[in-house]
Amino acid sequence: MSAARYSYVGLNLREQDAQAEHGAQTLIFGFWIFLMADLVVFALLFATYAAMSVHGVADGPAPAELFSLKMPFIETLVLLLSSFTFGMASLALKYSAKRSSLAAWLLVTGVLGAVFVAMEISDFATYISEDQAPPQRSGFLSAYYLLVGTHGVHVVSGLAWLLVLLVQLAVLGRVREVKLRLLRLALFWHMLDVVWVCIFTFVYLFGASA
Amino acid sequence: MEDGYWLLGRLDWQALPFVRAWRHPSVSEWIGAGAGGLVVIAALAVLVMLTRRKAWRRLWDGWLTSLDHKKIGIMYVVIALVMLTRALIEAVLMRMQQFAAVGDPGFLSPEHFSQLFSTHGTVMIFFMAMPFLTGIINYVMPLQIGARDVSFPLLNSISLMLTAAGAALVMISLVVGQFSTGGWSAYPPYTGIQFSPGVGPDYWIWAVTLSSIASTLSGLNFAVTIYKERAPGMTLFRMPLFCWTTLCTSILMIFAMAPLTVASLMLALDRYAGFHFFTAEAGGNLMNYANLFWLFGHPEVYILILPAFGVYSSVISTYSGKTLYGYKSLVYATLAIAVLSFTVWLHHFFTMGQTANVNAIFGIATMLIGVPTGVKVYDWLLTLLRGRIRFTAPMLFSIMFLVTFVVGGITGVILANPPVDFVVHNSLFLVAHFHNMLIPGLLFGMIAATQHWFPKAFGFRLDETWGKISFWCWAVGFYLAFMPLYALGLMGAMRRTSEWLRPDYSPLMLIALLGALLLFAGFVSLLVQLGVSVRHRDRYRVPVGDPWDGHSLEWATSAPPPEYNFALIPRVEARDAFRQMKRRGIAYARPEAYTDIAMPKNSAVGPIIGLAGAGLGFALTWHIGWLAVLGFSVIVGAVIARSFVRETERLIPAASVREHHERWLDAVAATPRVPRVQELCPSNRGHAEPMA
Ligand code: HEM
Numbered sequence: 001m002s003a004a005r006y007s008y009v010g011l012n013l014r015e016q017d018a019q020a021e022h023g024a025q026t027l028i029f030g031f032w033i034f035l036m037a038d039l040v041v042f043a044l045l046f047a048t049y050a051a052m053s054v055h056g057v058a059d060g061p062a063p064a065e066l067f068s069l070k071m072p073f074i075e076t077l078v079l080l081l082s083s084f085t086f087g088m089a090s091l092a093l094k095y096s097a098k099r100s101s102l103a104a105w106l107l108v109t110g111v112l113g114a115v116f117v118a119m120e121i122s123d124f125a126t127y128i129s130e131d132q133a134p135p136q137r138s139g140f141l142s143a144y145y146l147l148v149g150t151h152g153v154h155v156v157s158g159l160a161w162l163l164v165l166l167v168q169l170a171v172l173g174r175v176r177e178v179k180l181r182l183l184r185l186a187l188f189w190h191m192l193d194v195v196w197v198c199i200f201t202f203v204y205l206f207g208a209s210a
Numbered sequence: 211m212e213d214g215y216w217l218l219g220r221l222d223w224q225a226l227p228f229v230r231a232w233r234h235p236s237v238s239e240w241i242g243a244g245a246g247g248l249v250v251i252a253a254l255a256v257l258v259m260l261t262r263r264k265a266w267r268r269l270w271d272g273w274l275t276s277l278d279h280k281k282i283g284i285m286y287v288v289i290a291l292v293m294l295t296r297a298l299i300e301a302v303l304m305r306m307q308q309f310a311a312v313g314d315p316g317f318l319s320p321e322h323f324s325q326l327f328s329t330h331g332t333v334m335i336f337f338m339a340m341p342f343l344t345g346i347i348n349y350v351m352p353l354q355i356g357a358r359d360v361s362f363p364l365l366n367s368i369s370l371m372l373t374a375a376g377a378a379l380v381m382i383s384l385v386v387g388q389f390s391t392g393g394w395s396a397y398p399p400y401t402g403i404q405f406s407p408g409v410g411p412d413y414w415i416w417a418v419t420l421s422s423i424a425s426t427l428s429g430l431n432f433a434v435t436i437y438k439e440r441a442p443g444m445t446l447f448r449m450p451l452f453c454w455t456t457l458c459t460s461i462l463m464i465f466a467m468a469p470l471t472v473a474s475l476m477l478a479l480d481r482y483a484g485f486h487f488f489t490a491e492a493g494g495n496l497m498n499y500a501n502l503f504w505l506f507g508h509p510e511v512y513i514l515i516l517p518a519f520g521v522y523s524s525v526i527s528t529y530s531g532k533t534l535y536g537y538k539s540l541v542y543a544t545l546a547i548a549v550l551s552f553t554v555w556l557h558h559f560f561t562m563g564q565t566a567n568v569n570a571i572f573g574i575a576t577m578l579i580g581v582p583t584g585v586k587v588y589d590w591l592l593t594l595l596r597g598r599i600r601f602t603a604p605m606l607f608s609i610m611f612l613v614t615f616v617v618g619g620i621t622g623v624i625l626a627n628p629p630v631d632f633v634v635h636n637s638l639f640l641v642a643h644f645h646n647m648l649i650p651g652l653l654f655g656m657i658a659a660t661q662h663w664f665p666k667a668f669g670f671r672l673d674e675t676w677g678k679i680s681f682w683c684w685a686v687g688f689y690l691a692f693m694p695l696y697a698l699g700l701m702g703a704m705r706r707t708s709e710w711l712r713p714d715y716s717p718l719m720l721i722a723l724l725g726a727l728l729l730f731a732g733f734v735s736l737l738v739q740l741g742v743s744v745r746h747r748d749r750y751r752v753p754v755g756d757p758w759d760g761h762s763l764e765w766a767t768s769a770p771p772p773e774y775n776f777a778l779i780p781r782v783e784a785r786d787a788f789r790q791m792k793r794r795g796i797a798y799a800r801p802e803a804y805t806d807i808a809m810p811k812n813s814a815v816g817p818i819i820g821l822a823g824a825g826l827g828f829a830l831t832w833h834i835g836w837l838a839v840l841g842f843s844v845i846v847g848a849v850i851a852r853s854f855v856r857e858t859e860r861l862i863p864a865a866s867v868r869e870h871h872e873r874w875l876d877a878v879a880a881t882p883r884v885p886r887v888q889e890l891c892p893s894n895r896g897h898a899e900p901m902a
């Protein structure tokens with residue numbers, strides 16, 4: 001078996017034996033399947049939102065009355081930037097022997113993620129206190145908070161995962177397990193980006209312009 | 211109550227059925243208290259027995275923390291059997307009530323009756339059927355593809371324990387509080403906070419959520435195992451059909467459990483936080499629940515039925531002494547069913563107001579599923595054709611399935627006509643139909659599987675006489691219990707009804723009750739069979755491991771198999787791999803060299819997460835804040851702590867593999883081969899004389 005077949009983006013595991021390589025492959029494949037199942041959840045939330053944002057407005061605000069594009073646009077930039085910095089972290093994992101550059105990129109990613117979450121929470125707080133638009137107000141709002149909130153909870157769990165991995169990098173070093181986890185976290189993080197782009201498009205762009 | 215709220219949430223004395231029965235004595239309440247008492251006594255008895263036999267250590271090290279797919283499979287089946295006992299008792303109670311309640315309130319309050327059909331349905335689907343098939347898959351599939359274990363053994367243990375946690379919640383609801391009265395499908399707005407303010411629907415939500423997460427993870431694990439762990443030469447199209455049906459069931463689990471999780475969590479948000487997903491006001495939309503639920507619910511019936519199809523394929527070809535007829539068509543039919551199963555969910559609510567055209571499309575899609583299913587039935591029949599059929603217990607169940615399932619399928623096609631469905635919707639006709647599918651299409655399959663693979667798992671055969679007695683009870687009991695319901699449904703009897711006003715229902719209700727009793731006798735016979743077989747196990751031993759002249763790889767190893775399944779991973783050169791090896795005389799060959807084998811170490815993470823999950827579910831049901839936080843933190847903490855553990859595997863040295871394997875090969879050589887006519891005699895020690 002050629003070593004090249006087993007070199008994953010962002011990882012060097014060539015020194016491993018075939019048995020361990022098989023394990024790595026299986027792990028990554030399993031994680032892709034997990035992401036797929038997770039995406040089904042988002043698909044259902046989008047479908048629910050699509051129905052509720054039209055038929056579930058009741059006497060609450062409609063999307064166009066509630067959303068403006070400024071904050072969501074900044075949030076989008078922040079999250080996309082964090083995906084870029086995670087990409088840099090993956091490159092550091094693969095090409096740089098220095099532990100510090102990897103950790104630095106990861107830290108930047110984490111900070112950007114935290115900024116994103118903070119902005120989102122402040123959005124929610126504004127909607128609830130200034131626009132009288134809590135989730136209890138209408139079906140549309142319930143669906144909105146659940147969809148965007150589920151994405152937010154995913155980002156938070158990604159942050160927790162990142163934190164654990166930073167500790168593991170410090171404690172265990174760049175061992176095989178940690179590398180594989182970084183690779184999976186990267187996949188997870190990029191998926192959240194893709195989902196967010198859908199949220200920005202369908203919820204905010206379509207919503208604000210309707 | 212206010213003072214203790216932080217500690218006990220909404221729990222109070224009224225939650226205990228004993229207190230309720232004391233304060234408002236009635237037969238209905240006493241039955242509830244009796245059931246609760248029975249659960250408590252049974253649990254205590256198990257604890258006492260374990261302690262007296264000093265079996266805690268063995269249970270913990272040998273079973274609960276084990277990551278061996280075979281042991282996990284067996285534990286799944288144990289859960290299924292315990293829950294089956296409960297659900298069957300409930301079924302008999304319901305049949306008694308419906309018989310007694312012709313022109314009379316009967317002995318159960320309407321409220322209690324509603325709890326019975328809700329728990330019966332919920333338990334049968336989520337805590338009997340799902341664990342049963344997951345257990346059988348767990349045991350059999352890795353052996354059939356020549357693997358040492360599933361891809362993610364720890365995840366497997368976590369799935370098991372989450373399932374156990376859900377089942378425990380349903381059992382706890384017998385003793386603390388009351389279960390939902392909203393049926394197994396829990397439609398809002400009835401299950402919303404306005405109409406069901408009690409804890410019942412919360413029990414349903416959290417039990418089902420635990421189970422659906424567990425099933426998603428199991429599906430993922432099985433699918434990855436089949437894609438990644440097959441033995442060399444085991445191409446997809448050389449896999450036994452059971453592995454194909456497992457693969458399709460797993461894919462359905464990955465895609466179809468999510469709608470259930472999402473729907474039940476939305477229902478929880480409505481109930482706990484005042485959201486408006488499914489309420490009848492403020493823009494809520496209960497039809498969205500129906501869509502989400504059945505987007506899960508219809509694929510679910512194929513999740514339940516496909517593994518049984520795989521079992522029947524194994525059983526019918528083995529006991530006919532033939533290879534499976536039309537293997538490829540069976541594979542494609544299975545795949546077609548899996549895909550089509552996502553396109554028909556709307557037939558569960560034809561009557562809910564969409565246009566006739568929409569109904570027509572879904573009606574036709576539903577009928578289409580009959581086509582691949584028909585292909586399968588013909589394939590099985592043609593496998594039987596000119597076979598040398600042995601009518602063993604698993605074979606009898608399989609043949610009974612063929613006949614009965616076709617009857618159920620025909621009533622399904624009838625129901626797929628929207629105009630007909632408008633007439634019999636929600637009647638006992640429907641109840642008859644889906645039991646007519648699920649009992650042959652799931653339960654008979656699982657029973658056949660246990661009869662067929664039991665000797666592999668435990669090293670001795672099951673008693674045939676009791677197997678056959680049980681079979682006749684199930685077969686006759688099924689027809690008596692459910693054929694009358696078709697007629698009753700056409701006469702206008704609606705489902706979920708606790709009292710009738712029509713005296714002419716009486717005779718048919720009586721027949722149905724007798725049938726249910728016979729079915730219960732069938733179940734008891736299975737337990738007797740188990741007891742008898744354990745007692746006479748020496749007479750039934752099959753250490754060589756191939757008592758039925760089997761075709762696939764699971765029969766190529768000892769019974770029970772070693773932890774690592776195969777001393778040397780077999781090389782596969784054809785379909786029906788083991789049959790081929792026997793024919794070519796290369797079965798039981800002595801390997802030239804042995805290697806060390808790495809197996810996963812035991813782990814307590816599964817049981818810890820299961821316990822915390824049950825605690826979390828209970829806490830959420832009763833609004834006990836601190837316990838919920840604790841349960842959640844333990845789950846997260848366990849996962850993080852585990853990720854710091856690096857030594858997760860244990861090496862079994864080649865020398866000890868050799869020793870064990872050679873001892874078995876010597877035993878094989880010393881055991882005479884038996885022809886099929888002696889299959890059920892004590893001389894069958896599991897060394898088969900291959901049929902010509
Ligand atoms: C073996 C003997 C069984 C008997 C005697 C039996 C009997 C019953 C009865 C009397 C009902 C209530 C009907 C009504 O609504 O009026 C019921 C409902 C139901 N049964 Fe069974 N059953 C049996 C096995 C099974 C099995 C094996 C399954 C599934 C694997 C199952 C799944 C269900 C479901 C899902 C419901 C609907 C519950 C609801 O209305 O929400 N049953 N059964």
Ligand SMILES: [Cu+2]
Binds near residue numbers: 508511554558
């Ligand atoms: Cu269906």
